[in-house]
Amino acid sequence: MLVRLRTLEARLLPHGVFDVMRQLVLFSAAYWCYRIVRGAVDGRASDAFQHGRELISLERTLHTFVEPAIQGWASGKTWLIDAASWLYVNSQFSITLGALVFIYLFHNSAFYFVRNMFLVAMALALVGYLAFPTAPPRFFPEWGFTDSVSNFTHVPQDSVTVNALFNPFAAIPSMHVAFGLMLGWSLARLVRNRVARALCFLWPFLVTFVVVATGNHFVMDAVAGALVAMVAAYAAELLARTRPQAWAFAQMRAEAAA
Numbered sequence: 001m002l003v004r005l006r007t008l009e010a011r012l013l014p015h016g017v018f019d020v021m022r023q024l025v026l027f028s029a030a031y032w033c034y035r036i037v038r039g040a041v042d043g044r045a046s047d048a049f050q051h052g053r054e055l056i057s058l059e060r061t062l063h064t065f066v067e068p069a070i071q072g073w074a075s076g077k078t079w080l081i082d083a084a085s086w087l088y089v090n091s092q093f094s095i096t097l098g099a100l101v102f103i104y105l106f107h108n109s110a111f112y113f114v115r116n117m118f119l120v121a122m123a124l125a126l127v128g129y130l131a132f133p134t135a136p137p138r139f140f141p142e143w144g145f146t147d148s149v150s151n152f153t154h155v156p157q158d159s160v161t162v163n164a165l166f167n168p169f170a171a172i173p174s175m176h177v178a179f180g181l182m183l184g185w186s187l188a189r190l191v192r193n194r195v196a197r198a199l200c201f202l203w204p205f206l207v208t209f210v211v212v213a214t215g216n217h218f219v220m221d222a223v224a225g226a227l228v229a230m231v232a233a234y235a236a237e238l239l240a241r242t243r244p245q246a247w248a249f250a251q252m253r254a255e256a257a258a
Helices: 001-013 017-038 045-061 067-075 080-104 108-131 148-153 175-190 193-212 217-240 250-257
Strands: none
Touching: 017 080, 045 217, 067 080, 067 148, 067 193, 080 108, 080 148, 080 175, 080 193, 080 217, 108 175, 108 217, 175 193, 175 217, 193 217
16 A cells, blocks of 8 residues: 555656645745735826726727627626636636646646746736736726626625735736636647547637626737737746756657657
8 A cells, every 4th residue: 555655646746745845835925926016006096097998999999899799798698607707716716726736746747837837927917017007897887897707706896906915907918818828728738638638729718708708808908918928938948948857848858858
């Protein structure tokens, strides 16, 4: 039994328990820094609302102001808007955390590349939040937007109060979309089942629909989130070149060893 337990530990935790603790500390520190800096825009509510209006104006000029129509269509189907609200609440933390744990346990050789992507993306997002605080669509009821997440959870999230751990004006970039892309497409490269692979590939598109339908992000926010994910992936590739045996994605590492 002891031998079996050690064999299982070696298979699931190839770098030992201390590596797990190191990753937990690293992600926890990064997350709390992300949250603290994310809330460092106190007193800029007027700027955030002005940026939101400018974004609406830009999308109207480009004929891409489709958010009210999307939310109106989704809200007409209770099951759909409730499902979207549930996914919005859970995709950023529960689902993301679960996916990271899955990659660590079952595709450990790719985990460190994904981890580096996340850390770079979170750092880039903080620059956007500080440089361009933006009120989300739900703060503009005059355009027909509603806060579907608050309606679903019965917990008000329409406060305009910014504090050290909460910033309602962190709309650009959409990290829901960035996380969805980094995880979904990474998993699509790792899983073998075709159905699971297709679902992973489609995941970021579903997340994009969710953030728009719930009134939490503009289309431009989603585009910015996708750009952040792309830059983070490129940065992770550059980092992998410095430590290919430790930080490269699974396939990249195999090619380097060949």
